Structures are given as C-alpha cells and as structure tokens.
Amino acid sequence: MIKITALYTHVAVFGLGITGIEAVRALRAGGVKVTAWDDDEKKCKVAADLGAVIQELIPMPEGVEALVLSPGVPLTHPTPHKVVTVAEEASIPIIGDMELFQKARTTFPAPSQVIAITGTNGKSTTAALTAHLLTGSGFNVQLGGNIGQSVLALSPAEENTVYVLELSSYQIDLSPRFSPDIAVLLNLSPDHLDRHGSMKGYIQSKWQMFENLQPGSTAIIGVDGSDETALAESAETNDAIISVRISGQAEKTAKVFYQEGWLCDQEGPIVDLSSIATLQGAHNGQNAAAAYVAALSAGAAKDDIIRAFAGFQGLAHRMQPIGEISGEDGEVRFVNDSKATNAEASAHALATYDKIYWIAGGLPKEGGIDSLRPYFDRIACAYLIGASSEVFSLTLSDTPHVVSKTLDKAVPQAVTDALAAGGGVVLFSPACASFDQFENFEKRGAAFCELVNEQISRLGAVA
Known part of the structure; x- marks a missing residue:
C-alpha cells in the first residue's frame, strides 16, 4: 500500500467504492485527517473503521485542503454534482487517486x-x-x-x-x-x-x-x-x-x-x-x-x-478462447468477448473470425449495431438477447438471426446450429452494456462460460 504523507493535513473523500476506500486507507496510513461520505452506510462503516470521520460534505467541512472524488461522480457533465460545486466555490482542488x-x-x-x-x-x-x-x-x-x-x-x-x-x-x-x-x-x-x-x-x-x-x-x-x-x-x-x-x-x-x-x-x-x-x-x-x-x-x-x-495468457472476457466441441463434420469453437460493451469493441471480434454464430445484445449504446453492417456477411446466424433484441433484429434485417431473449437459450441454439452446419465460431460479443440482465460484464461472461462448459460436458470436446 502507498502512504500519502506530508502532502496534506485534511482531505475529503466523496464516494467510497474501491477507489475511494483505497484513498482513505492511503491517506490515513500517512497520518492525514480524512472526512468521507457515501450514501451507502456499509461503505461508510468501512471508511470509519479505517479512521475516517464520516460526515456529509455539503457544506464542506472546515480545513479541507483537497477533495478526492470518485471517478463515477459527474465532474462537469451532464451537470456537476453538488459536492463539486461546493468545492469549487471554496477554491478546494478536486482530484482523484492518480x-x-x-x-x-x-x-x-x-x-x-x-x-x-x-x-x-x-x-x-x-x-x-x-x-x-x-x-x-x-x-x-x-x-x-x-x-x-x-x-x-x-x-x-x-x-x-x-x-x-x-x-x-x-x-x-x-x-x-x-x-x-x-x-x-x-x-x-x-x-x-x-x-x-x-x-x-x-x-x-x-x-x-x-x-x-x-x-x-x-x-x-x-x-x-x-x-x-x-x-x-x-x-x-x-x-x-x-x-x-x-x-x-x-x-x-x-x-x-x-x-x-x-x-x-x-x-x-x-x-x-x-x-x-x-x-x-x-x-x-x-x-x-x-x-x-x-x-x-x-x-x-x-x-x-x-x-x-508467446506466454501471454490474455484476459478473461476479452476474445477469450473457451474450448471446442468436435462434431462429425467440423469443430465448434467458443469465444467469450463479454467485455465488448459497444459496437466498436464487437467490430474487432467480428473482423477476426468467419462463419460466426454471434450472440449479442443487452442494454444498447447510442447507434446500436448499425456500424457493424460491413461484418454481417461473416455471420452465419445471430442470437439476440436482452433489451436490445428487437432493435438489433431490425438492424440485422435479412441477416439470419433468432430472438433468443436470454443467454441460457441462445447458447444451446447456437451450438446446435453450428454443429449442424459443420462447425464455426460461437462468439459472445454483446456490443451492449450488461445491466439489463447482469450486474456487470464479468458476471455476464462467467455465465456464458458456464453455459459453454455444460455444452462441452454434454457433447464432448477439446477443452
């Protein structure tokens, strides 16, 4: 852990997620007084146990020399958070952990x-x-x-x-x-x-x-x-x-x-x-x-x-090879690209493979998948899940696709179709945020991997 010493005597911390809690820990380890606030009482309890004073920061406590702001708190747009305005009015620097x-x-x-x-x-x-x-x-x-x-x-x-x-x-x-x-x-x-x-x-x-x-x-x-x-x-x-x-x-x-x-x-x-x-x-x-x-x-x-x-193992959920199923006429490969939360990210995966059985959808970003039209000819069939299903269906138009709605339906559908067609790549690259059906992209990717492993266990595979 890095200690923050001799830089400040009193710092306010607003937002007590991972970044905020580590800032409290580092500042307190260096002997800096910390006044902290979060709307979540459990997070405030963690900060208090580290030695922070738990107090609302509107108005700003006296003697605060800097405000450490959680990265997720609006700084300028769409409108500054009230705590930002209060700090600026008091000429208090607004900073982050970096x-x-x-x-x-x-x-x-x-x-x-x-x-x-x-x-x-x-x-x-x-x-x-x-x-x-x-x-x-x-x-x-x-x-x-x-x-x-x-x-x-x-x-x-x-x-x-x-x-x-x-x-x-x-x-x-x-x-x-x-x-x-x-x-x-x-x-x-x-x-x-x-x-x-x-x-x-x-x-x-x-x-x-x-x-x-x-x-x-x-x-x-x-x-x-x-x-x-x-x-x-x-x-x-x-x-x-x-x-x-x-x-x-x-x-x-x-x-x-x-x-x-x-x-x-x-x-x-x-x-x-x-x-x-x-x-x-x-x-x-x-x-x-x-x-x-x-x-x-x-x-x-x-x-x-x-x-x-040569020894690079890659990262989970980023074009992550999961395994293969060997069919009579060819192999079906599985790729977990759950980290693709926008169309630009999915474009990279779609450009990499051919004969793709594409599982996509979730909470759509602005523009949807319209920018992915140049890759539609690589898609053998798409399986649409989540809140974006209907709008993605309209965009795909004549490109073969199925509105599966949920991941647990999409995976076996894609496997069945790929095996029947002599193999291909079952690519999970949602081009969407996860929050309509999953807590985050990591849990979404883990769910895909679990469903794939069930198929591998049932049908036999090269894992």
Whole structure:
C-alpha cells in the first residue's frame, strides 16, 4: 500500500467504492485527517473503521485542503454534482487517486517508471500484455489503475520498478497534473459522451496527460483514425518528448504495426501473432504494437520482449478462447468477448473470425449495431438477447438471426446450429452494456462460460 504523507493535513473523500476506500486507507496510513461520505452506510462503516470521520460534505467541512472524488461522480457533465460545486466555490482542488499517486512518487525509496495506457478500446489487454512483457524481461512490475488493483493499493517503488496503469477518461479528468514517463493512446471512438459533453470533450480528457509529459518522456499513439493522427501530429511538435506512431492496419507512417498476422517494424517482421491464441486480429495487433514499444521504451531488451510474447495468457472476457466441441463434420469453437460493451469493441471480434454464430445484445449504446453492417456477411446466424433484441433484429434485417431473449437459450441454439452446419465460431460479443440482465460484464461472461462448459460436458470436446 502507498502512504500519502506530508502532502496534506485534511482531505475529503466523496464516494467510497474501491477507489475511494483505497484513498482513505492511503491517506490515513500517512497520518492525514480524512472526512468521507457515501450514501451507502456499509461503505461508510468501512471508511470509519479505517479512521475516517464520516460526515456529509455539503457544506464542506472546515480545513479541507483537497477533495478526492470518485471517478463515477459527474465532474462537469451532464451537470456537476453538488459536492463539486461546493468545492469549487471554496477554491478546494478536486482530484482523484492518480493525482495522489503522482504526488506520492517523490516519497518512494527508489526511482520508478510509470506507463499509463488509455484509449476507447484495448486498454486492459494492452496493460496486461505490457506488464507481462516487462515481467518476462526482469522488471519489478506493478499493474493497476482501472485494471486489477487501485493504484494506491500498489506497493511503493523498489529497485527496477515499473508501474503499468490503465486509465479511463474519468480518472484522467481528476488528475490535472498526472505525468507518466510513457503515455499510450490506443484509439478513439465515441464513448462516455454524456460525461464529457461531446467528442471534443472526450478527446481532450484523454489528451490531458500527454500535455503534461515532461522532457524525455515518450508518447505512443495509435494512428488508425483521423482524430488519433491529428493528436500524433500535435505530439510531434514537442521536440522535448519522444513520439512513436503505432498501427493495427499497417499505416505507412507507423514505426511499429500489424500486418497479415505479424507484428512488424520498418525493418521487417518481429513476432508471429497468428500463432498466439490470445492475440488474434488487427485490434490485438495494435495492442501488441503499443505494448512492444512501451516495453522497449522502459528499457527492456528486444530479444527478451519477443520471447515473452508467446506466454501471454490474455484476459478473461476479452476474445477469450473457451474450448471446442468436435462434431462429425467440423469443430465448434467458443469465444467469450463479454467485455465488448459497444459496437466498436464487437467490430474487432467480428473482423477476426468467419462463419460466426454471434450472440449479442443487452442494454444498447447510442447507434446500436448499425456500424457493424460491413461484418454481417461473416455471420452465419445471430442470437439476440436482452433489451436490445428487437432493435438489433431490425438492424440485422435479412441477416439470419433468432430472438433468443436470454443467454441460457441462445447458447444451446447456437451450438446446435453450428454443429449442424459443420462447425464455426460461437462468439459472445454483446456490443451492449450488461445491466439489463447482469450486474456487470464479468458476471455476464462467467455465465456464458458456464453455459459453454455444460455444452462441452454434454457433447464432448477439446477443452
């Protein structure tokens, strides 16, 4: 655990989820007075047990020097939360856990490097892969942020430590001075626009930490879209930092890119990604390019990085291979992509496979699946679940599909059809949020895996 010492004497914490509780723990461990509040009495009890004073923060208690805000609390849009307004009126800085981490780094017993990874899609896979490559190269790696542990739950740096942090736009919003050593921007597509007000606001939230980069820092930017390319051009005007372009589409200006199953640089092929089950598809090619450059930038040896690639196990719910059923005329493969909560994420999976038995649906995002029309010819049949079923049915139109309504009906239907047709890929890539039928995407993915395992046990398989 990281202790926050000598930075503040009194801090308020609003929102006591994982981030808020770890902030309370870190501040109290450093001797800082904490006044905290959450509408959930059980969460307040946890904070109180850590030594926080439990008190509503409207009005703001006297002597508060900073407000640590939960990332999920509205900061600017659609309207600021009342506690934000109260803090601003009192000229109290509003920050998040990344800002506390930034300040705490100066107190660590050893120097460290920080790699911060953001973007709309691929952040978690890239962060996990970067951590894997660096661990395989002999570094002491701490992985956290929006993946795994809260950043303040990590350990203070020891010799050869690299922090690999996944950051959402919400977290960057609350980190006005956060400045990593290596910053990665993977891609941009419309997301969380209710939080940022517009696409312009969303892009600016991601770009903030790049504007904070210090001389000698590295900016790694995916250039597979016009917005991203414009940001790369902006970064390249700063001669004090190192700027590296990457691509999942063999974009000619990229230094490292994905092409026909290979990770390549301008000198030629580097790693055969087609042989790594957890890194299939062009989007994972971009993730691999980002992780490769990040590891190199942190000081890892090229040969060590290349050797480490093959052992990457991937992440649950992100194009996760589950197993296979062997039929008389072919094999049915199962892929759990429950983390695909929007159409852009599902596009990557649909682009990777052929003869797809696609299970999709849930709580739809704006635009639905209209943007996925270019991939409909890859779909042998779709099985629609959740609140989006009827509207997705209209979009699919003549593409073969069944309104299954629930996952427990969709899985056996897809298996039966795939086996009858001589095999294929049963792909669970919802393109929707989970909240209409499941608590989160993890539980949704776990339910899919359980249903698949039932089918494997019943029909026989290569697991």
